[in-house]
Amino acid sequence: MKKFFQRYLPPIAQIKSHPSLQFLGKRLHDPNLWHLNRRSVAGGTAIGLFSAFIPIPMQMVLAALLAILFRVNLPLAAALVWITNPITTPPIIYFDYLLGSILLRIPPQQLEFQFSSQWFLATLKPFLLGCMVLSTVSALAGYWLIIWLWRLQVNRLWRARCRKRLQPERTLIKPKKFGKLENLP
Template sequence: MPKKTIKRMMPDHQTIKDNKYLKVFGNLLHNANLWHLNRHSVAKAFAIGLFFAFIPVPFQMVLAAGAAIIFHANLPLSIALVWLTNPLTMPVIFYACYLVGTLVLAQPQQEFAFEASWQWVVDSLSTIGPAFLLGCGILATVFAIIGYFGIQALWRYSVAKAWKERAQK
């Protein structure tokens, strides 16, 4: 059942409550609904986490936590899913975002060499920026929708399978 698997992988409640970046939310983190595992809260958490994983901004975890609080999604899962884009996967995922953006804008792909400097980021916003940001928005939305409905379907399938097994016993 997805609930047991997710529960095993989730971080401890106190660890998240004690996170220095999430202290901004104060007493809102004590809402018990943010910690429950049910089909709706987990599906919303997947949508939120996957959405913010594709948004290229700092403090994605804080944004995901804020959205989880607003939409009453499972908070630990929302935050954990943001780490889909980590230092190892980020180049591949963001390059895919750029490719999707060039495809949608019907622009030719431009050659570029990444530099870890603020000046490169500012200069790139006018050249590859529009395609990259559009691709990020598109993939964020697509994966959020897939995540939401995929979890809904997986959860329903799992419950129906468990009912069927109980009926056979």
């Protein structure tokens, strides 16, 4: 599992030297932000997924600040924010609105934009509720999925190691045949 994340995450030096993150100063050089262990990866996943579904601009900054606050994997948290991109955002926004409408027991309306405060308030409440529920549920699901997959991988590697240890060792070199004792000097 660790090798999978090492393969796809950007180099640490590249992230540390990024100009937009220099305002974080020495906090950016905390080694806990760059470790790839079960707790750090699961926490980075949860923060990245939570930040991805919050409807604010500059979601990567929110993810970076939360990763620093909770001392979890920063590159993973920042990378997962890109789940919401220009292609995926419209369906996610519509799903958030529908989810909020269902939870508030309000019949969903046709989303035809009207420039009025009444329309804005009527659609904002279900939308924000849907965003918060989707953010929280996806963060919890991502956290526990990573914990479960990490433990599954560790158990698989441990069993393979035990099987290898229990197998008789096979030698590839044939033992030399010794001649008769009389032929010795």
